[in-house]
Amino acid sequence: MFTTRPTLxxxxxxxxxTHWLASQSAMAVLEDGGNAFDAAVAAGFVLHVVEPHLNGxxxxxxxxxxxxxxxxxxxxxxxxxxxxxxxxxxxxxGLDLVPGTGPLAAAVPGAFDAWMLLLxxxxxxxxxxxxxxxxxYAEHGHPAVERIGETVETVRGLxxxxxxxxxxxxxxxxxxxxxxxxxxxxxxxxxxxxLVAEAEAVAAGREARIxxxxxxxxxGFIGEALADFAARPAxxxxxxxxxxxxxxxxxxxxxxxxxxxxTYDWHGWTxxxxxxxxxxxxxxxxxxxxxTELPAYGGPDYVHLLIEGCKLAMADREAWYGDAGNGDGGxxxxxxAGAVPLGTLxxxxxxxxxxxxIGEHASYxxxxxxxxxxxxxxxxxxxxxASGDGGSLARGIPGDGTGEPTVGRAGSVxxxxxxxxxxxxxxxxxxxxxxxxxxxxxxxxxWLQSSPVIPALGFPLGTRLQMAWxxxxxxxxxxxxxxxxTTLSPSLALRDGVPVMAFGTPGGDQQDQWQLHFFLAxxxxxxxxxxxxxxxxxxxxxxxxxxxxxxxFPRGMRPGSATVESRIGTAVIEELRRRGxxxxxxxxxxxxxxxxxxxxxxxxxxxSAANPRGMQGYAVGR
Numbered sequence: 001m002f003t004t005r006p007t008l009x010x011x012x013x014x015x016x017x018t019h020w021l022a023s024q025s026a027m028a029v030l031e032d033g034g035n036a037f038d039a040a041v042a043a044g045f046v047l048h049v050v051e052p053h054l055n056g057x058x059x060x061x062x063x064x065x066x067x068x069x070x071x072x073x074x075x076x077x078x079x080x081x082x083x084x085x086x087x088x089x090x091x092x093x094g095l096d097l098v099p100g101t102g103p104l105a106a107a108v109p110g111a112f113d114a115w116m117l118l119l120x121x122x123x124x125x126x127x128x129x130x131x132x133x134x135x136x137y138a139e140h141g142h143p144a145v146e147r148i149g150e151t152v153e154t155v156r157g158l159x160x161x162x163x164x165x166x167x168x169x170x171x172x173x174x175x176x177x178x179x180x181x182x183x184x185x186x187x188x189x190x191x192x193x194x195l196v197a198e199a200e201a202v203a204a205g206r207e208a209r210i211x212x213x214x215x216x217x218x219x220g221f222i223g224e225a226l227a228d229f230a231a232r233p234a235x236x237x238x239x240x241x242x243x244x245x246x247x248x249x250x251x252x253x254x255x256x257x258x259x260x261x262x263t264y265d266w267h268g269w270t271x272x273x274x275x276x277x278x279x280x281x282x283x284x285x286x287x288x289x290x291x292t293e294l295p296a297y298g299g300p301d302y303v304h305l306l307i308e309g310c311k312l313a314m315a316d317r318e319a320w321y322g323d324a325g326n327g328d329g330g331x332x333x334x335x336x337a338g339a340v341p342l343g344t345l346x347x348x349x350x351x352x353x354x355x356x357x358i359g360e361h362a363s364y365x366x367x368x369x370x371x372x373x374x375x376x377x378x379x380x381x382x383x384x385x386a387s388g389d390g391g392s393l394a395r396g397i398p399g400d401g402t403g404e405p406t407v408g409r410a411g412s413v414x415x416x417x418x419x420x421x422x423x424x425x426x427x428x429x430x431x432x433x434x435x436x437x438x439x440x441x442x443x444x445x446x447w448l449q450s451s452p453v454i455p456a457l458g459f460p461l462g463t464r465l466q467m468a469w470x471x472x473x474x475x476x477x478x479x480x481x482x483x484x485x486t487t488l489s490p491s492l493a494l495r496d497g498v499p500v501m502a503f504g505t506p507g508g509d510q511q512d513q514w515q516l517h518f519f520l521a522x523x524x525x526x527x528x529x530x531x532x533x534x535x536x537x538x539x540x541x542x543x544x545x546x547x548x549x550x551x552x553f554p555r556g557m558r559p560g561s562a563t564v565e566s567r568i569g570t571a572v573i574e575e576l577r578r579r580g581x582x583x584x585x586x587x588x589x590x591x592x593x594x595x596x597x598x599x600x601x602x603x604x605x606x607x608s609a610a611n612p613r614g615m616q617g618y619a620v621g622r
Contacts, residue, residue, distance in 0.1 A: 002337045004612040005619075007528050014608035014621030015039060016595035017429040018054070018506060021142060025133040026431055027620045028621045029125065036063065036437040037122040040131055040429060041115050044443055045134035045192075047427045048459070049185060050142050052170075052448045053151040054425045054506065057188075058109040058226065059445025059462040064261065064492045066499035067122060068436030072492055074259040076483075077114025078464070079107045080323070082244035083480045089471050090478065095238060097381065098466045098478065101554025102236025102451055103244030105463035107484060109226065111443055112217050114256040118439075120210040127210055128196045132184065138458070139189035141182030145616055148183065148448075152176040155449045162235040163452040170448055187458030195222065214255075223251045224547040225456045234452050237553055245460065260444070261492070264288060264346055269523060270494040276340030276475075277323040280489045281511040282517075285313035288351040289358075298541070298568075300575035305546050306520075307562050308358040310513055312367060314362075314548035316345055319376035321367035322475030323483040340475065340600070344371035364581035366548060366561040379469040382549040385557045407615050426488065426506035432597040432606050432621075440490035440502035442511070444540040466553045487551045491515055495601075501532065503596035505611070509551050510544040514592035517542050534596045534609035541568040542591035558582065567592045589613045597621075 008014060014037070015026035026039035026044045034042075040063075049579075050055050061077040085107075090098060099105050112394060119130060152159070152170045158230045159167040165214035169185055170177065177183045198220060199212035217220055231246035261272035262282035264382035271287065273280030289309040295301035324339045344350050354369055426444035434591040453460050467485050468478035489511045490504040501522070505514050521537035528536065543564040549557045563584040564573060577583050608619035 003535040003539050005535055005609070006552050007059075007533060008532065008608045008619050008621045009529060009531060010606055010622040011604055012434050012606070012622045013039070014432045014597045014606045014619065015043065015429070016597050016608045016610045016617070016619040017043050017047065018427045018593055018595060018611075018617045019050050019145070020049060020616070020618035021050050021137065022429060023618045026429065027224045028133065029130065030433060032129075034125045035123065035435060036431040036433040036439050037118050037186045038125040039431045039433070040441055041119045042122060042130040042133050043350070043429045043431070044111075044115050044441060045131055047443055049134050049137045049188065050162065051427050053148050054447055055449075056446030056448070056459045056462070057112055057428045058459055059111050060107070060444060060445070060464055060486065060488065061107070061111040061441050061443040062278060062434075062486065062488050062490055063114055063118060063439065063441040064272060064274070064490045064502070065118065065122065065236065066492055068504070072205050072261050072499060073255060074261050074274045075114050075118055075255050076259055076274070077110040078277065078483045078486050078488070079110035079254055081107055081465055081468065081478055082245040082247060082250040083248065085465060085478060085480055087472055087478055089245065090470050093242065096470055097553055097555060098468060098470060099236035099242070100466050101241060101449070101463055102234045103230045103232070103246070103461055104242040105231060105465045106244045106451065107247050107464040108246065108254045109249050109462060110254065110256060113254065115211050115264055116214050117256045117284050120207050122437075123601060126206050127199065127213055128383065131192050131196060135189050135192050138185045141184040143180045144177035144183040144288055146179040148181060148567075149177040149450055153297045158235065163531045165455045166448060166453040168455070169453055169458065185458050187455065189458075191222065192456045209424075218251045218254065219248070222457060225440070225454055226251060226461065228267040229452070229454045230461060237532050237579055243262065246461070262342055265524065266290075268495060270497065271519070272494065273489065274364070274494040276321045276342055277405065277483045277485060278489055279317060279321070279485070279487045279509070279512055281321070281342055281345065282313045282317050283489065283491065283516055285316060285351075285478065286310055286348055286512070286516050288346050289313065291355065291588045294524070297521075299574070300572045300579075301567040303543065303564075303568070303572060304362075304576060304579055304581070306517065307543070308363060310352050310545050311363055311547050312357060312369070315366045315368040318378055318382055318549055320345065320475055322477070322485050341371040341374065345369070360579060362560050362582075364547070377474060379471050379474055381469065381471075381555055385549055385555065426481075426508070428490070428504045428506055428593065428595045430502040430504065430595050430597040430608070432502065432599050432608070434604070434606070436599065438490055438492060438499050438502045439600060440504050442488040442490045442504050442506070444488050444506070448539070459590070467551050485510055485538055485551070489515070491519075493519065497541070498601045499599070500601060501596060501598040503594060507593065509546070509548070510592070513544045514542055514594060518592070518594045518596070530602060531605060531607045532598050534598060534607055538592070538594045538596065538609050538611055541565045543568065544591060565589065591616055595619070
């Protein structure tokens with residue numbers, strides 16, 4: 001079949017990311033003798049530089065890794081709420097939602113420590129060897145993609161009047177980055193050079209120097225600058241200036257952790273995801289809701305089934321997902337009172353009953369289940385927007401499919417005010433090497449429009465606390481020391497217990513919708529050249545629903561919504577409308593930004609593919 005690009009195949013190494021410079025940097029590491037984990041770290045730091053509107057060093061990253069011959073693991077780079085980030089603190093400020101921007105929305109940064117653990121425990125390269133690509137692009141510049149300048153323009157007024165440290169990097173001389181023009185971030189390059197120098201000065205050996213760098217981040221000049229800047233009031237989406245709650249003690253106490261994945265078996269495949277502190281199990285619940293026999297691929301019955309199953313899974317996300325705080329990663333295995341009941345949520349009996357709720361017509365209701373007889377409880381805000389009583393909040397979700405969060409695209413929330421009410425996005429990367437290692441990571445947060453740039457460091461804080469609710473007693477209540485439920489959701493797929501595919505996408509609430517559609521296209525459609533048709537599955541028409549409370553400020557929803565690519569076809573669109581779906585027809589190539597790599601365990605043949613939408617993601621390999 002025709003595809004926009006070929007599915008690449010080879011035996012040496014493959015990388016797929018949301019920016020071609022990150023993909024090629026990963027490949028350069030592989031060519032230099034590094035493994036998939038070295039390459040992933042190098043690519044991750046390059047993404048911080050070349051996609052600053054989508055992620056940054058003070059953001060977060062969940063990583064799924066499959067070391068050759070070892071078990072699949074989750075490496076959690078999602079930091080918790082600081083010790084001072086209580087519901088009482090925020091409500092005393094007159095807030096009913098965590099702001100979408102500014103230091104008050106900052107969780108403890110988690111990405112850096114996760115990258116360092118991945119490099120130390122599974123990589124082979126030194127820290128300067130993997131950082132040199134990011135340092136080079138930050139110091140000497142990289143051709144800016146169109147979206148950077150467009151994003152800066154949406155927050156120009158905020159940068160010029162409030163976040164002037166951001167204007168120094170992203171509005172030099174009053175001009176936003178020009179597409180194709182060189183964009184530099186010399187303060188960031190200087191930060192990484194100083195980090196490397198200080199780590200090498202106090203430690204000997206690869207692992208010891210990586211651990212020394214982790215200490216510099218937590219307690220050295222970087223940690224001091226992070227904590228100092230968090231304490232300075234800055235304008236946020238509330239329209240007021242607030243200081244954050246992040247302190248040096250919070251930074252010093254954090255370390256990324258390894259966890260076992262949550263898995264689900266489907267027709268010979270096993271899908272591995274992060275636990276219930278993430279959105280990841282939504283993918284698994286959607287699989288569990290599928291009937292034994294599926295309707296014809298891509299037809300109206302098929303699309304209707306997936307949209308309605310997504311609504312049920314997302315309703316359970318709202319009622320049951322969160323950081324259980326019992327050491328099981330929110331997977332529910334510890335069985336504590338606050339554990340996410342994933343065993344039941346993925347069980348056959350539960351899903352048979354839930355599947356029976358899918359009718360001929362679109363549902364507009366938010367219908368969480370009652371696993372083990374437990375009574376679901378939604379936040380007051382979620383209940384309000386679900387019932388249509390949320391006023392303007394019910395219109396707070398963009399209709400263009402860009403998800404986590406979107407900046408200035410057609411169909412998004414109109415206007416960007418001087419308080420920073422704008423939306424960013426996310427990145428993704430996958431790498432496979434000749435030794436059989438696979439890794440999938442979704443870095444996000446700390447984007448340039450999230451919070452003022454810290455002048456001494458060259459990057460801002462993140463805003464992941466906006467995921468949590470300011471209401472006591474919910475699974476995702478803002479709680480000191482607990483992780484806010486994240487939308488970030490990389491994936492690994494196994495066949496007969498052997499890891500064969502790593503994939504993922506940006507997109508916030510859309511991530512586990514787009515990924516499910518991609519996976520089913522891989523699993524149900526024909527192969528290419530004896531391998532998986534990754535590019536064909538990525539190119540297939542995609543869609544999403546916003547018929548549940550959004551994860552990002554202002555936490556709105558669009559009951560009954562479905563946004564589809566026009567390529568899905570007039571007949572499918574009209575039939576979905578007849579069934580009551582509120583259809584928004586997007587551009588032909590507007591839904592999803594999937595990356596994927598794969599490995600055939602019998603032949604060792606590697607494959608990779610990347611999303612053509614936006615003309616930015618690329619796969620490389622040989």
